Amino acid sequence: FVLAQLKGDVCLVQVSDSSLSSALMVSDVKVFRHEFITIFRYSHTVCVHPADLRVLCTIDDRCALHDEEKETVYLTKDVMHQLQKL
Helix, strand or coil, X not given: CEEEEECCEEEEEECCHHHHHCCCCCEXXXXXXXXXXXXXXEEEEEEECHHHEEEEEECCHHHEEEECCCCEEEEXXXXXXXXXXX
């Protein structure tokens, strides 16, 4: 997961390693909207060109719990505190 600016909006985005590896390839990313304190819920999937996706910070896998059944991501409070400083 990364916190990214996507077409002007800051959001939580799930990207694959291959999405970040090429500056020329268009790829699909999952966008999660902020729901409550440390909770983000899946919003939509969008096809983006790397030039339209500005990664602000990467989120360590140990700091995010992705509940795929509920399409929800829970971030640690430490991560949320760091994100507020951005």
